[in-house]
Amino acid sequence: MERSFVVTPWEVRGTIDYTRLVEEFGLERLDEKMISSLPDPPFIFRRRVVMAHRDGWVIVERIRTKLPFAILTGFTVSHPKPHLGNRLIADMLSYFQRQGGRLYLCIADIESLTVRGVPLDEGRRRALEEFLPALYALGVDIESAFVYFQSAMPILYRLAARIASIVSSSELHDIYGDVTPGQMFASFIQVADILLPQLLEGPIPTVVPVAVDQDTHIRFTRDVAKRLNARRFTLPSAFYTELTPGLTGTSKMSKSIPSSLIELGEADTVLRQKIQQAFTGGRATAEEHRRYGGNPSICTVFALMRHHFITDDT
Amino acid sequence: MERSFVVTPWEVRGTIDYTRLVEEFGLERLDEKMISSLPDPPFIFRRRVVMAHRDGWVIVERIRTKLPFAILTGFTVSHPKPHLGNRLIADMLSYFQRQGGRLYLCIADIESLTVRGVPLDEGRRRALEEFLPALYALGVDIESAFVYFQSAMPILYRLAARIASIVSSSELHDIYGDVTPGQMFASFIQVADILLPQLLEGPIPTVVPVAVDQDTHIRFTRDVAKRLNARRFTLPSAFYTELTPGLTGTSKMSKSIPSSLIELGEADTVLRQKIQQAFTGGRATAEEHRRYGGNPSICTVFALMRHHFITDDT
Known part of the structure; x- marks a missing residue:
């Protein structure tokens, strides 16, 4: 069967066959059992717009037993304004917050710089004037969240260096394909982001709500976490949304169109x-x-x- | 002519033909004119153990006119103890300090982590207990120096991200050859190190005293500085020492022997x-x-x- 779509953190192309994607990425589909195990699930879960997960049951169990867990997601500021895709993530964030999760909200200004060339001061402005107000308006509890900028978190950069020290070029290539130095740099930071709650709090189940095109970072993070220190990091869980198609018929709303x-x-x-x-x-x-x-x-x-x-x- | 030696920041092999190295790297030999232009030059200059430079005349002119300039060098803490090679650098540092330069002393703990796997806390211990006391004993004025750890300098990491955003994989390959992710990460940080004095003080002539195997970083830094912002960065100068041969006859004292x-x-x-x-x-x-x-x-x-x-x- 000919490969007709591409889904990576930096490129989405073609008509996505989600069934095949789930299989290739090694995800678990969101099924009836999980939906009925989630207390009062929002409509994006019920309709399986949130379509898959990794170790989602770990989080379901934390919710059921009312034990603490962390929520982590990142927003790039590559585009000047937030868009509808961000809304799906916001819905998941506020849902998991209501279920007792503590939110870590990453402004991925280093990623926006190294991959899209957005200067840090412009990224900061976009976050403060556009993205954070939008998330607040969409129901995310910003006040109780740990909000941070990648560029202002030295602990992140120390962990990123440690990650760079334990992966090989060929391993990176297997995971990400051909990447620019900027994408490689950003990947190390993003893995560190996903582990940040545990770096600050010690081992704690963490759920990462993201669009499915970001799964590569999750896979890489889980690979790395296994090798860093098993007693320090539990493997992060993730819930994945479908991509909202572009109005022009593309598989994803695209900032370039x-x-x-x-x-x-x-x-x-x-x-x-x-x-x-x-x-x-x-x-x-x-x-x-x-x-x-x-x-x-x-x-x-x-x-x-x-x-x-x-x-x-x- | 067959290539019989290799000199990179991470590998030195074979019998080094310094004449050929100077030509290949595009350095200028330290000549009589420069030696006689330096006030009271230490014996390592007189004997041309300090064998070459880039834009060394810029620094000679600052000394002559008693205008300020910066000195920057980095010490890895990959080896538990400082060694004789460090002494050559210490001699240059104290000489340029006596001539009016302001010293920035970088502890390259991120490099030692990403390239040699030395944990940051061990790197910190080595710096504080071994390297800094040794440099002090060798006559470097530590008290007036700006001493910093790569791992504790967020401004460095922001600049490193900016550097990662403007270089391509093929350009990096042309400069460094095949590098590991850890070496690539460290290179971005090291370029940022070399520009740090100017990042903090604004444009100022900077001399980097290093062993000649580190020239790749200098070349890369000068390439990058040209593109970052010409009004912000003047091209750093460098003075290069020969490598002290290993007692076993290798071209460089090697931590692994x-x-x-x-x-x-x-x-x-x-x-x-x-x-x-x-x-x-x-x-x-x-x-x-x-x-x-x-x-x-x-x-x-x-x-x-x-x-x-x-x-x-x-």
Whole structure:
């Protein structure tokens, strides 16, 4: 079978076959049993927009037994404004916070610098003026969270150096493929991010809510954590969302195609135009459409409703 | 002509042809004119153990006009104890300090971690208990110096990230050859080290006294500085020492061959034994030796005298 899609932290291309992706990445599908084990799961879980996990049961068990756990996720500030994809993560964050998790919120300004060339002061501005207010508005409890910038956390950089010291070039290549020095540097920092809660608190189950294209970092982190010090780090868990398709029909809203993307806080008139021009599951003619109905599986407007705007399942 | 030696920051092998090395690296030889322009030069300059430089005239001019300049060098703590090679650098440091330079002394604990696996706490101990006292004893003015650990300098790591963001894999490969992730990580930090005085003080001529095997870092730093911001960074200068040959006849005292190396503060009995077993320029038989005399150019004991122990030229 020909490879028709690519999903890496830095590139998403083609039409994603999620069943195949789950298999290739070695994830576990979110199933009925897990959904019914989660107390009061938000609609993105019920609909399996949150589609897979690694060691998710560890977190379910912490919730059930009311034991502490950490939540960690990172937001890049590569784009000037937050977008709808960030909303899915925000929903997971606030859900796990309500279930007793302590949130570590990473502003990935080093990643935005080394991979996208965003200067640190601009990254800081975007975080403070755009991303953190948006997350707050979306229901994330920012006040109780440990919010930090990658660029201002020396402990992170010491751990990143330790990680760099125990991996080989060929191992990195196996995991990430061809990467730039900036991507390599950012990867070491990101692995350190994911282990930061345990670096600060000691071993504690950690859930990382991310879009599925970020799984490479999770896999690499788990590989590294095993080798660093088993008594110091438990393997982090992760829950993965599907990618919200771009309005132009791409598999992911892309910052490089503005018409594919819905920013949070975008003007009504702009939004209206983008959605009216969106790629839908409509048939070629009105006649065909009446006969066969729309095709929701390729319809970006349907995906918007499923991922974001219709919250009632009934 | 067959390549018979290798000189990189991480590997020195073969019999070094310094004339060819100077040419290949694009250095300038230390000549009579420069030696006579340096006020009261120490014997390692007079004998051209300090054998080459880059933009050394910039520093000579600062000394002549009594204008400020910075001195920066780094000491790895990969070996538990300082050794004779460190002494050559210490001599240059104290000389440039006496000529008005302000010293930045880097403890390269991140490099020792990422390249040699030395834990940061062990690196810190070695620096505080062994290396800094040794440098003090060798005449370096530690009290007026800005002494720092790579692992405790967030500004360094932010600059390293910026450097990682502007270089490509192929460029790195051209400069360093095949490197491990740890070496790559360390290189970005080391370039940031060399620019640190200017990051803190603004543009200022900086002299980096190092052994010639470290030139790759200098070249890379100068390449990067040109691209970062010309108004922010002037190109650093460097003075290079020859490598003190190992007592076993290797081109460099090697931490992996204890009998090749003289540690500072080693016991007399151990020293005596090492030197008595040293590779010399003696001929095969006493008869030949009487007829032709010794061969100083390959004699490690002669090199010890020339580099270290006989300070009087007359």
